[in-house]
Amino acid sequence: PVRPxxxxxxxxxxxxxPLVCLTAYTTPMARLVDAHCDITLVGDSLGMVVHGLPxxxxxTMEMMILHGKAVARGTSRAMLxxxxxxxxxxxxxxxxxxNARRLMAETGCAAVKxxxxxxxxxxxxxxxxxxxxxxxxxxxxxxxxxxxxxYKVQGRGADADRVMxxxxxxxxxxxxxxxxxxxxxxxxxxxxxxxxxxxxxIGASAHCDGQVLVLDDMLGLFTDFRPKFVKRYxxxxxxADEAIxxxxxxxxxxxxxxxxxxxxxxxxxxxx
Ligand code: KIV
Ligand code: NA
Numbered sequence: 168p169v170r171p172x173x174x175x176x177x178x179x180x181x182x183x184x185p186l187v188c189l190t191a192y193t194t195p196m197a198r199l200v201d202a203h204c205d206i207t208l209v210g211d212s213l214g215m216v217v218h219g220l221p222x223x224x225x226x227t228m229e230m231m232i233l234h235g236k237a238v239a240r241g242t243s244r245a246m247l248x249x250x251x252x253x254x255x256x257x258x259x260x261x262x263x264x265x266n267a268r269r270l271m272a273e274t275g276c277a278a279v280k281x282x283x284x285x286x287x288x289x290x291x292x293x294x295x296x297x298x299x300x301x302x303x304x305x306x307x308x309x310x311x312x313x314x315x316x317x318y319k320v321q322g323r324g325a326d327a328d329r330v331m332x333x334x335x336x337x338x339x340x341x342x343x344x345x346x347x348x349x350x351x352x353x354x355x356x357x358x359x360x361x362x363x364x365x366x367x368x369i370g371a372s373a374h375c376d377g378q379v380l381v382l383d384d385m386l387g388l389f390t391d392f393r394p395k396f397v398k399r400y401x402x403x404x405x406x407a408d409e410a411i412x413x414x415x416x417x418x419x420x421x422x423x424x425x426x427x428x429x430x431x432x433x434x435x436x437x438x439x
Pocket of ligand 1: 209212213
């Protein structure tokens, strides 16, 4: 069997061929991602993408474990990383350890991801020293949407130092990589040059050591959500809409099921 990608492999890719990362929430999608990506992320974006929540704040440990188990069944080669949900790690390093341990023990994931810069550095160090690889996440941190006042670009102008210091802090705390979300072009390049761990951009720039997107976004599974940083590699939402419309029309016209979809009362010859 193929050896799965581990934290040390990701670290070793600093400055090399860009790391490819996508989210997955289900076994079949995880299989598709596993065939092409270095990292499969069970993002807490699943709260909004598959559960219809307004933000990621309502996502629970139970949701992350349920989807994490499903994704693990479809993952054999890529590194499986699971997001720690809002409220599961911020109180104390001990709380973070207990919940990270649970995510790893119940899903078999190789690492956890948590949001926050300088203020989470102590927690990141605590986990890493105890055997839990941590992917950090700075810039726009969606769990802080209420404090940040929306899903805005982070680190423009005089705000650049803050995001730079957050990235340096999580790298020095021992994170094996850091997501830079909605960080402008030049700043994401300077952070990538400055920190010793791979930067993984989303709404950042091609200077990062890797890229991540939400799978459903890049597949075009939505018709209404089109942020600037999401390139659509497919229009699966349109395809699904057309398929469902065709099914509905055929059912109403009694054209589906046709004879080839129906089981005969008597078996003649070799029929299933
Ligand atoms: O929740 C998520 O999907 C994420 C990635 C987009 C980085 O955190
Ligand atoms: Na997330």
